[in-house]
Amino acid sequence: VLAAALVIGALLAVAAVWFVARPFLDRGEEELTVEPPQERLALEEERDRALAALKELEFDHRTGKISDEDYRSMVGELRRRAADALKALDAGTPPSDVRNHG
Amino acid sequence: VPELGRAALVVCFGLAIYAVVAGFWGAHTRRRRLSRSAQNALVAAFVAAAVATGVLLVALVSSDFSFTYVSAFTSRELPLTYKLTALWGGQEGSLLLWLLVLTGYSAAAVLLDRKAGRELVVWVVPVLGIVAAFFSMLVVFVASPFDTQLAAADGRGLNPSLQSPYMQAHPPMLYLGYVGLTVPFAFAMGALLSGRTDERWIVATRRWTLAAWMFLGVGQLLGAKWAYEEVGWGGYYAWDPVENAALMPWLASTAFLHSVMVQEKKGMLKVWNMLLVLLAFALSLFGTFLTRSGVLNSIHSFTESSIGPWFLGFICFVVASSILLLFARLPLLRSKTRLESLVSREATFLYNNLLLVSLCLTILWGVTYPILKEAITGESVTVGRPWYDFFLRVFGLPLLLLMGIGPLIAWRRASLSSLKRVFFWPTAFALVIGIVLIVAGAGSSLPGLIAYTFSAFVAATIVLEFARGTAARRALSDETVPRAFGSLVARNRRRYGGYVVHAAIVLLAIGIAGSSAYDTSRSARLAPGECLSIRDYRTCYRGVNSTRTSNAVETRATIDVFRGGSRIAVMHPGKNAYPVEQQVSNEVAIRSDWLTGEDLFLITEQVNGNGTIDFKAIINPLVNMIWLAGLVFVLGSVITLWPDAREERRLAVRYGRLAPEAHA
Numbered sequence: 001v002l003a004a005a006l007v008i009g010a011l012l013a014v015a016a017v018w019f020v021a022r023p024f025l026d027r028g029e030e031e032l033t034v035e036p037p038q039e040r041l042a043l044e045e046e047r048d049r050a051l052a053a054l055k056e057l058e059f060d061h062r063t064g065k066i067s068d069e070d071y072r073s074m075v076g077e078l079r080r081r082a083a084d085a086l087k088a089l090d091a092g093t094p095p096s097d098v099r100n101h102g
Numbered sequence: 103v104p105e106l107g108r109a110a111l112v113v114c115f116g117l118a119i120y121a122v123v124a125g126f127w128g129a130h131t132r133r134r135r136l137s138r139s140a141q142n143a144l145v146a147a148f149v150a151a152a153v154a155t156g157v158l159l160v161a162l163v164s165s166d167f168s169f170t171y172v173s174a175f176t177s178r179e180l181p182l183t184y185k186l187t188a189l190w191g192g193q194e195g196s197l198l199l200w201l202l203v204l205t206g207y208s209a210a211a212v213l214l215d216r217k218a219g220r221e222l223v224v225w226v227v228p229v230l231g232i233v234a235a236f237f238s239m240l241v242v243f244v245a246s247p248f249d250t251q252l253a254a255a256d257g258r259g260l261n262p263s264l265q266s267p268y269m270q271a272h273p274p275m276l277y278l279g280y281v282g283l284t285v286p287f288a289f290a291m292g293a294l295l296s297g298r299t300d301e302r303w304i305v306a307t308r309r310w311t312l313a314a315w316m317f318l319g320v321g322q323l324l325g326a327k328w329a330y331e332e333v334g335w336g337g338y339y340a341w342d343p344v345e346n347a348a349l350m351p352w353l354a355s356t357a358f359l360h361s362v363m364v365q366e367k368k369g370m371l372k373v374w375n376m377l378l379v380l381l382a383f384a385l386s387l388f389g390t391f392l393t394r395s396g397v398l399n400s401i402h403s404f405t406e407s408s409i410g411p412w413f414l415g416f417i418c419f420v421v422a423s424s425i426l427l428l429f430a431r432l433p434l435l436r437s438k439t440r441l442e443s444l445v446s447r448e449a450t451f452l453y454n455n456l457l458l459v460s461l462c463l464t465i466l467w468g469v470t471y472p473i474l475k476e477a478i479t480g481e482s483v484t485v486g487r488p489w490y491d492f493f494l495r496v497f498g499l500p501l502l503l504l505m506g507i508g509p510l511i512a513w514r515r516a517s518l519s520s521l522k523r524v525f526f527w528p529t530a531f532a533l534v535i536g537i538v539l540i541v542a543g544a545g546s547s548l549p550g551l552i553a554y555t556f557s558a559f560v561a562a563t564i565v566l567e568f569a570r571g572t573a574a575r576r577a578l579s580d581e582t583v584p585r586a587f588g589s590l591v592a593r594n595r596r597r598y599g600g601y602v603v604h605a606a607i608v609l610l611a612i613g614i615a616g617s618s619a620y621d622t623s624r625s626a627r628l629a630p631g632e633c634l635s636i637r638d639y640r641t642c643y644r645g646v647n648s649t650r651t652s653n654a655v656e657t658r659a660t661i662d663v664f665r666g667g668s669r670i671a672v673m674h675p676g677k678n679a680y681p682v683e684q685q686v687s688n689e690v691a692i693r694s695d696w697l698t699g700e701d702l703f704l705i706t707e708q709v710n711g712n713g714t715i716d717f718k719a720i721i722n723p724l725v726n727m728i729w730l731a732g733l734v735f736v737l738g739s740v741i742t743l744w745p746d747a748r749e750e751r752r753l754a755v756r757y758g759r760l761a762p763e764a765h766a
Binding site: 001002004005006008009012013015016019020021022023024026028029030031032038041042044045046048049052053056057059060062063064065066067069070074 | 103105106109110113117120132133134135136137138139142143145146149150153220221224297298300301302366367368369510511512513514515516517519520523524567570571573574577578752756757
């Protein structure tokens with residue numbers, strides 16, 4: 001039983017080494033893929049945030065949580081923010097493309 | 103074959119160390135293959151931990167008493183299921199389970215979140231590796247479950263109080279919770295290390311945090327149910343440090359789950375969120391330390407315990423290094439937006455966070471003060487129920503109220519006229535309920551009355567939110583009511599799943615207030631034929647008998663229960679004596695009235711030689727709401743956790759994994 005246990009243990013170790021070493025047999029780029037720059041991500045997050053806030057404002061207005069007056073005072077500002085974020089994205093770095101991250 | 107178990111753990115330790123070294127080096131030098139290899143090491147570490155666990159389980163099931171652990175926590179006569187669950191009956195097995203769950207989570211997190219952002223994930227791997235290396239080091243060098251001895255004829259058996267179905271499920275649930283908090287911590291640290299402090303770490307860990315939080319919550323409720331049925335003193339939560347150990351990280355992660363929404367919606371609270379993730383993880387380590395180091399028995403058993411000092415050292419290392427890292431990255435975490443108004447959704451989240459963290463830190467002080475006091479002065483003190491109950495009311499009742507206020511207030515700011523309109527009906531409903539309760543006599547407990555009134559307010563807001571949302575959807579899409587309701591929830595899973603969780607907390611509050619503020623108990627020594635009355639119940643003692651089962655002698659009193667003149671039940675509270683373990687357990691009898699949520703709880707405190715019993719009867723009003731709350735809690739969590747394809751696609755576009763056209 002002891003011998004069998006030792007064999008299984010050794011096999012486990014060998015399998016682990018093989019599995020851990022496998023990526024070194026891979027071809028392809030060695031360097032980590034470059035990701036979209038932080039500023040661009042920040043702009044995309046800002047755009048999504050502004051669009052989500054607009055959606056939420058519409059919904060809250062429809063459900064009566066926000067009065068017409070409050071709605072009018074906030075919607076313009078939020079639209080401007082969303083437009084600014086979209087404009088900044090268009091003007092800035094190239095749009096996020098289908099990069100191979102694997 | 104303990105050698106195989108030991109070998110598997112050594113392999114696991116080696117792999118974890120490799121994941122740390124290769125992971126850091128690969129991430130630092132931006133080498134893809136090395137980083138990938140470190141990720142594979144984490145996956146392989148899980149397999150090695152699973153092999154070790156398998157070896158211990160086989161030894162437990164086959165009663166191999168040459169394993170010291172098997173001998174210490176099982177006996178031949180122990181039923182099979184308890185032999186299996188003895189895996190977490192002792193320290194070494196519990197640590198092995200921690201390691202198994204940790205490596206399992208780590209492997210799943212790096213595999214499933216591989217696409218979350220290469221530059222982030224490569225830094226997450228070594229952080230997970232550090233935690234895995236610490237726990238595998240413990241089970242390899244300090245507290246091995248594979249220590250051997252000369253095989254004994256029989257084992258010492260499992261503590262009778264652990265021989266309960268709830269104890270089979272409670273510890274693994276808690277571990278899934280405790281250990282699950284490692285994932286958001288590792289991603290947060292990965293974000294700081296890589297300098298990628300955008301929202302990807304939050305997006306990648308949202309579900310892991312929710313799942314861990316759900317398991318921690320369910321685990322605590324199972325523990326409460328176990329205490330209620332097995333410990334047999336009539337209550338379900340005693341503010342015991344072991345119980346508090348699980349409550350603290352749950353409170354911290356509840357705060358995080360709320361404040362993270364402020365970061366997502368407003369880009370604020372970035373540093374605070376990092377701190378909360380660190381707090382939740384450190385408290386989960388601290389919880390394991392409390393329950394496993396012996397520090398709660400006395401300072402002496404802590405210094406004699408093998409793992410206590412290691413744990414304390416590791417917690418200090420984690421906290422100190424995380425805070426240093428956070429300081430170093432502070433410039434990246436500055437937020438551009440400010441709080442616009444003190445009356446806004448984000449402000450209520452802030453108040454909620456302050457209350458949750460205050461409650462959490464108060465409990466932490468209650469747990470650590472006696473330990474520190476004993477360590478410094480040698481004097482032993484206890485922080486008792488009144489302290490915790492006081493702070494639960496001070497922080498808990500406003501929290502309950504906020505749960506109703508928050509959802510009604512819009513993001514950014516709210517005008518007085520809007521507030522008046524949305525608050526009118528819930529407030530009116532709560533006031534009516536409050537008055538009805540006072541008339542019904544619930545004014546005997548002020549905290550109870552406040553809790554009920556606030557609960558009514560929150561329940562009304564939840565119903566209104568669902569009703570208004572459904573009506574708004576119908577106005578847009580012309581759907582039937584059930585269909586509009588379904589699509590409302592499906593399109594906003596986080597929001598409406600969250601409301602269902604709030605409903606669970608309301609049920610919990612009603613259950614806790616009812617059973618702690620309005621309970622009744624009576625006790626007496628009864629001879630056969632004598633009765634004890636409690637409220638509208640009459641309990642009559644008939645006699646006592648004993649039977650022998652495979653591993654215990656069961657003594658049961660027979661009690662006839664009458665209500666309104668007719669017999670409604672025969673109940674059998676008693677005691678079990680376990681000869682192998684040389685222990686006696688209280689076996690209470692409980693009769694639940696599902697219509698009123700009330701329990702009649704009977705305890706035979708002692709069986710005397712002359713045939714009399716020392717008997718206690720308790721009525722716990724509404725206590726069953728607590729267990730019902732557990733089911734609703736799971737339902738709400740699952741709704742929130744359920745993947746949303748639209749959301750996934752949107753995030754994939756944002757992070758450049760999908761072409762924008764596919765979004766349309």
